[in-house]
Amino acid sequence: MQGWQMESDARWQPSGYRSMATNVGIRDASLDFTVVHSTTPAAAAAVFTRNRFCGHPVTVGRSHVADGQLQAVVVNSKNANVATGPQGLADCRDLCRWVGDALDLGAQDVFPCSTGVIGRRLPMERLRAGVDGLAGTLRPGGLDRFAQAILTTDTRTKHRCLRLGDAVLFGCCKGSGMIAPDMATMLAFFFTDARVDQAQLDQALRQAVDASFHMVSVDGDTSTSDTAVVLANGQAGPVAPDTFAAALSAMAVELAQEIARDGEGATKLLRADVTGAPDTQAGRAAAKAIIDSPLVKTAVWGRDPNWGRVAMAVGKCFGLALDPDRMRICFGPVAVYDGRDLEPTALEELRAYLQGDEVRITVDLRMGEARATAWGCDLSPDYVRINGEYTT
Numbered sequence: 001m002q003g004w005q006m007e008s009d010a011r012w013q014p015s016g017y018r019s020m021a022t023n024v025g026i027r028d029a030s031l032d033f034t035v036v037h038s039t040t041p042a043a044a045a046a047v048f049t050r051n052r053f054c055g056h057p058v059t060v061g062r063s064h065v066a067d068g069q070l071q072a073v074v075v076n077s078k079n080a081n082v083a084t085g086p087q088g089l090a091d092c093r094d095l096c097r098w099v100g101d102a103l104d105l106g107a108q109d110v111f112p113c114s115t116g117v118i119g120r121r122l123p124m125e126r127l128r129a130g131v132d133g134l135a136g137t138l139r140p141g142g143l144d145r146f147a148q149a150i151l152t153t154d155t156r157t158k159h160r161c162l163r164l165g166d167a168v169l170f171g172c173c174k175g176s177g178m179i180a181p182d183m184a185t186m187l188a189f190f191f192t193d194a195r196v197d198q199a200q201l202d203q204a205l206r207q208a209v210d211a212s213f214h215m216v217s218v219d220g221d222t223s224t225s226d227t228a229v230v231l232a233n234g235q236a237g238p239v240a241p242d243t244f245a246a247a248l249s250a251m252a253v254e255l256a257q258e259i260a261r262d263g264e265g266a267t268k269l270l271r272a273d274v275t276g277a278p279d280t281q282a283g284r285a286a287a288k289a290i291i292d293s294p295l296v297k298t299a300v301w302g303r304d305p306n307w308g309r310v311a312m313a314v315g316k317c318f319g320l321a322l323d324p325d326r327m328r329i330c331f332g333p334v335a336v337y338d339g340r341d342l343e344p345t346a347l348e349e350l351r352a353y354l355q356g357d358e359v360r361i362t363v364d365l366r367m368g369e370a371r372a373t374a375w376g377c378d379l380s381p382d383y384v385r386i387n388g389e390y391t392t
Contacts, residue, residue: 004247006162006254010144013161014168014193016040016235018138021149024130026123027078027116031149033130036073036191037103037138042233044070044111045202047209049226055082056092057112061227064096064108068198070231071109073189074099075150076127077174078116080225091122095131102134113187115174115225116152143191147172150187158258160251164243167194167236171251173228175216175259186259188213188228188252195234196244204245205230212252215284215374216260217291228252260375265382268300269358272374274314276365282320283365283372289313290361291376300359301378305350307336314363321367328364332356 021034046065048058064070074095081088096110103110114122147159151174159172175186196204209228230248261269272290277283290296293313299306310329315322329337334349336342353359359378 003243004162004164006160006251008160010141010159010170011161012163012168013141013143013170014191014233014236016193016233017143017191018140019142019146020134020137020139021142021145022130022137024076024123024126026076026126030151031145032077033127034075034146034149035099035134035138036143036146036189038071038191038231038233040233040235041069041071041109042231043196043198043201044068044229044231045198045205046111046227046229047205051226053083055080055114055225056084056089057081057114058225058227059089060092060096061111061113061229064111065229067108068202069109070111070229071105072099072103073111073113073229073231075113075115075146075187076122077114077150077152079114079120079122080116080118081114081122082118082225084119084121088121091124094124095122095127098128098131099134102131111229113150113225113227115150115187143170143172146189150174150189153264155262158255158262160254162247162251164194164239164247167192167239169194169244169247169251171255173255173259175262186213186216186226188255190228190230190248190251192230192232193234193236194232194239194244195237196232196239196241200241200245201230201232204241204248207245208249208252211249212256213259215287215372216256217288217374217376257375260377263377263383265380265385266377267357267380268378270297270300270376270378271358271360272376273360273362273371274365274373275362275371276367277370277372278365278368280370280372282317282367283370284374285317286314286320286363286365287372287374289317290363291374294379297376297379300354301380303351303354305336305347305354307331307350310361310363311337320365322365323367326366328366330362332360
């Protein structure tokens with residue numbers, strides 16, 4: 001790391017933020033409702049799903065962050081508030097208004113997110129009960145409980161913190177299924193007390209998302225609710241824009257890897273590195289094709305040394321003028337193709353390599369100098385079981 005230290009727990013938390021997390025009974029007894037409040041107005045930026053059937057919180061969130069300033073975030077899990085018609089949109093706006101009233105803020109200063117089952121209205125009476133007395137339940141810090149309350153099918157929390165001089169950056173995310181590029185159902189939140197110009201904050205977030213959450217795939221499905229948002233309240237003073245942007249990207253990449261590692265039913269982390277690409281866009285397309293391929297993912301799960309599936313996945317990037325005779329494919333240290341297949345000795349080495357819990361595939365296109373990395377996971381029978389029982 002350059003200029004900062006990253007921690008995987010909640011060792012440091014930024015100043016000027018208070019939070020609460022509770023259970024309001026949306027689905028079970030786990031934490032399912034949470035609020036983070038910045039004691040002063042914060043510069044803010046957000047990136048959203050490109051899914052055209054987006055959730056009502058995405059619609060409202062886009063509107064509320066448009067002026068580049070927020071002061072609170074409210075999240076419920078276990079219910080996505082998607083496909084609930086005009087009443088669902090009104091429910092989302094009411095929730096922001098209730099939280100704003102409780103904190104003496106305008107509704108437009110509150111950023112909403114919901115995640116969970118699609119097609120069911122929010123239980124507004126339960127959420128109203130969660131908001132009642134909100135100001136008295138907020139405590140300094142507590143962002144690790146916030147990270148827990150946003151989970152759905154995740155098996156563990158995903159958060160990081162780091163120091164940037166006197167400032168702290170805290171980031172957390174949730175996501176385990178319905179994860180594909182175009183973010184990632186994935187939510188990511190970053191809170192910092194660094195002072196960052198809003199335009200630079202927006203640019204830093206977009207760069208970070210491009211290199212991280214846009215490069216993750218569990219099942220190839222783009223969620224209706226994907227959102228990444230960052231708040232910077234400035235209470236710790238300024239941080240150099242380049243330093244902040246680099247730190248945010250590094251944190252986002254680690255969180256993206258956690259999403260891939262915790263994919264529904266996953267047993268292995270899958271990493272695809274593409275080198276020698278003619279440009280970054282081409283490299284990213286090829287890396288995504290590898291981690292998106294069900295055939296690659298099932299081969300990795302089965303420890304089947306069927307490396308030809310990687311060649312297939314890269315070859316279906318139809319806009320890429322490949323020369324197969326120049327390509328090189330490796331699994332970890334094991335080269336399996338270099339203009340020709342390297343069987344049979346490579347197959348046994350590959351079979352042994354696939355026994356590990358991380359699989360790294362490297363494809364050198366030998367067409368240029370650009371490179372890209374994407375992260376995914378294997379596809380196991382447990383993925384089918386989890387999603388076959390999602391609403392029951």
